[in-house]
Amino acid sequence: MLEIVATDYAFDAPEKIPSGWTTIEFINDGEDPHMLLFHLLPEGKTLDHFAGELYPPVNEWWMAVRDDGMDPSEARQVANLPAWFGDAQWMGGAGFIDPGLSTKITMKLPPGTYVMECYVKTEDGELHAMEGMLRELTVTDERSEATPPEANIDITLSNYEMDIYGDLTPGSHTVAVHFAEGSNHNEHVARLDSDGSVQDVLDWLPWLEHDGLWPPAPATLLGGMNILPEGETGYFKLDLEPGRYLFVSEMTGRAGVLEEVTIEP
Ligand SMILES: [Cu+2]
Structure with a gap:
């Protein structure tokens, strides 16, 4: 089992994991709530693209709501997101979890380059992703032997x-x-x-x-x-x-x- 620790404001996580079924213990070791969202990036894109091309307009979008009182859906229309983001795929992750708590999640991850993100806000209203909660993860061609759990x-x-x-x-x-x-x-x-x-x-x-x-x-x-x-x-x-x-x-x-x-x- 893999461990990913969220702190204020970073993910402590491995850099590479095998593909296939993966169980992750996600631990919130911070003082804010956190979450974990996996984005499978299109071929050739990396964390640099995610942080350099996607996040600045996302943050401007949020700032327009936070500081200028713009209506969220109006702000969305002016956010200039890169076209490649439409080819990224959400691949699961842990829901919002309080400080001091942990959870276990299991998903099937295909090989590729991923970015892990948390978009909860700080007490000052900054996006955690802008404060450091963006991290790259490589899922390799090597397959894990794991199988999915039994659910009740x-x-x-x-x-x-x-x-x-x-x-x-x-x-x-x-x-x-x-x-x-x-x-x-x-x-x-x-x-x-x-x-x-x-x-x-x-x-x-x-x-x-x-x-x-x-x-x-x-x-x-x-x-x-x-x-x-x-x-x-x-x-x-x-x-x-x-x-x-x-x-x-x-x-x-x-x-x-x-x-x-x-x-x-
Ligand atoms: Cu967070």
Whole structure:
């Protein structure tokens, strides 16, 4: 198993890993929430392109929202993203996770050059990626012997819908997230306080909204699975205890892809 440690603001990770099924323990050793998103870059592109050509306009886009009060969708239209970014592919990763917590994720990674990214914000409203949370990873042609884990909770994402089946009981679980047709969104799990508001979490999640992903989070962030291509499945470990949980997609461009679940003792 591979270990990736997030700090404020860097990823401590290997430079090369074999392709195929990979299990990663993702540890948040910082004081901010963090996340892990894998981008498989188009042939010939590297971290230098990602940091030098993609991130400056992404950051300008965010600054226009943060400092000029521009409407997020308007800001998007003026962001001059490089054409090659359309050929990059999201390849999963860990959902938002609170300081001091860790999670285990499993995905199948094809060979190539990847960039790992965290786009949570600092308490000053800077994107973690701009502060150092961009890192290159080479996935080699050598194949790992690993196989996917057995899941006891299944989540299917499709066309801005989420269906959850399985063992929603206290204890330690392996969750499979199936990316079905139109599943252009990810999966996160948060534990709500007894009086915690679902709407507060929905308002906090969209990264481009002024207060989005700007700590502190209004719930305890427990991880999840970032976007994989349609037809793929990613896995994450989830410990549940009695209480209220929110299973929710971010990156939808629309709020409301969610299931609120109460775990009974
Ligand atoms: Cu981060």
